[in-house]
Amino acid sequence: MTRAMVKMLGAVLSAAALLLPATASFAAELDAKAVIYSLPDQIKWGPVTPAGNQQAVLFGDPTKSGLYGVLTKWTAGNHFSKPHFHPNDRFITVISGTWWVGSGPNFDPANTSVPMPAGSFVTHFGKQVHWDGAKDVDAVLLIVGEGPATATPFVAASQMAPNK
Numbered sequence: 001m002t003r004a005m006v007k008m009l010g011a012v013l014s015a016a017a018l019l020l021p022a023t024a025s026f027a028a029e030l031d032a033k034a035v036i037y038s039l040p041d042q043i044k045w046g047p048v049t050p051a052g053n054q055q056a057v058l059f060g061d062p063t064k065s066g067l068y069g070v071l072t073k074w075t076a077g078n079h080f081s082k083p084h085f086h087p088n089d090r091f092i093t094v095i096s097g098t099w100w101v102g103s104g105p106n107f108d109p110a111n112t113s114v115p116m117p118a119g120s121f122v123t124h125f126g127k128q129v130h131w132d133g134a135k136d137v138d139a140v141l142l143i144v145g146e147g148p149a150t151a152t153p154f155v156a157a158s159q160m161a162p163n164k
């Protein structure tokens with residue numbers, strides 16, 4: 001290949017590279033009656049709670065009856081919920097990171113939690129005690145369930161005040 005051909009090829013490739021962003025910006029418009037969407041930077045995340053998680057409601061209202069979907073992010077740093085249960089089943093897909101899950105009333109994340117890597121699917125059955133969170137990396141979850149999505153802390157009988 002001659003120098004002139006190399007220069008010409010370089011000029012053509014440079015021109016093509018300049019056109020790529022322009023052609024990518026001519027995306028098709030979607031009919032909002034058929035499809036709605038949110039890009040990652042359009043999802044409204046709530047504040048990080050003292051427990052180390054934050055939530056973004058994707059659809060429905062988790063405080064009311066009916067189907068809902070939320071993204072929950074557990075932040076890295078050994079942030080865990082304490083043992084609790086929900087009134088209804090919840091279906092969870094790990095989107096990114098590693099989510100750590102434990103079951104039963106004995107809270108011991110270091111020894112009795114199980115890692116769920118990205119792509120894992122978990123069902124939390126209603127009225128069953130569990131706890132969960134993140135250790136060394138953030139974990140982002142998609143949670144779908146039937147509201148209201150309340151969490152009731154588990155209190156062992158030995159922890160309850162005696163009736164007087």
